Amino acid sequence: MKLRRLFSLALGVLLLALSTGAAFAADYLGTGYFSTNQMYRCHLGTYTTENSAAYSKWATTTDLIGYTSCNSNNITTTGLDYGNTGWGGYAYICNVGGGCGNYNATYASCTARSNVYYLRTWTYTQRQYVATHELGHCWSLGHRSDSTSVMQSGQLSFIDPNATDISLVNSRY
């Protein structure tokens, strides 16, 4: 009987540890994010409409407030030809206090790129997916295994943040 209780306890602890670790690793890039929910976006190049729509989606469904400004922007979106790189979208963040790419430190800025080399043959909807996905990284979301999440890498069907994507952003902003 004691052995059975011990086993149940061990199993419970193990499953909890595994599920917590997996959820954290998949949902967020790390523990860092912007210290404000007010975002100022400047766009460079083509696909202005797709990126504006993507930015609006996040701003209207989450607690983020989205402004546009090229003077003191913390968000840059692009639609440029980066060539045959293998990626359709690419995001990177820089941190408060200097340096870039520390997902566990406070974010200072984020660049969300759309690669025209590939996207020129994609549909408007697919380009919107890339823009929305890359902006999701700016809000500190990682690649999610949820097949209906806009943060699942490679899928081109679900172009809107789902309830969990929204909840994950709101839990930080």
Add this chain to the structure above:
Amino acid sequence: MRKIVLVVIITLFAMLVGCTGESQNIRSESQNISSASQNMLEVNENDVSGSGVANWVSTAVTIDQLAAEADLIARVQVTDVPSSRELQIAAPQYEDETVVGQGTDSIPFTDSEMLVLETFKGTADKTITVMQTGGILIAADGSAINIVTHEDPIFKEGDEYILFLIDISDDPIHGQGRKLYRTVNPAGRYLIQGKEVFSPYEFPESFTPPKTVDQLLAQIQEAAQSE
């Protein structure tokens, strides 16, 4: 009953050991990232490390899928990781749909030289050049940013890999009249350490990547036969 409980506990223990093994793989790749960063740091002591996240166009993860997309599958040794080159693109700046000025985006690329030890698909010269997104980027304030792509750390000089490569020589931006390759995506790079292979790619749970050179080569052979 006790025997059943014992078997279940042993199974759970084995699972935990498996998880630890995965952590070691991850740690091994982290060490590579650090090494790559250190290589870059030798370029400029003021460099700081950084990372980018890519949304790969190819979703190939299995050896079959990677082999089908690859122009060249080769076992290589990295002989030189030169300083990165910076791609600068000037374009109009927009606030919503209104042009407010002109801006420039910069992104570094690193073209590593590799000695071809063996080919499993396609033909190649004795040495090849493989492009990666990442490297040193000089920021507007003059500081150096070391961009390393998540799941695709810069190759390390001396390391051996089995790579699934795409020929991008005809790319007008990066090819520039030379023979140039890139991996299909980071799932198409396996670091060889002894008899084991390691991948920095975060594979979906539905696919278990090969763990040894023998397993990987057997799967490549199988893929080649089915083509």
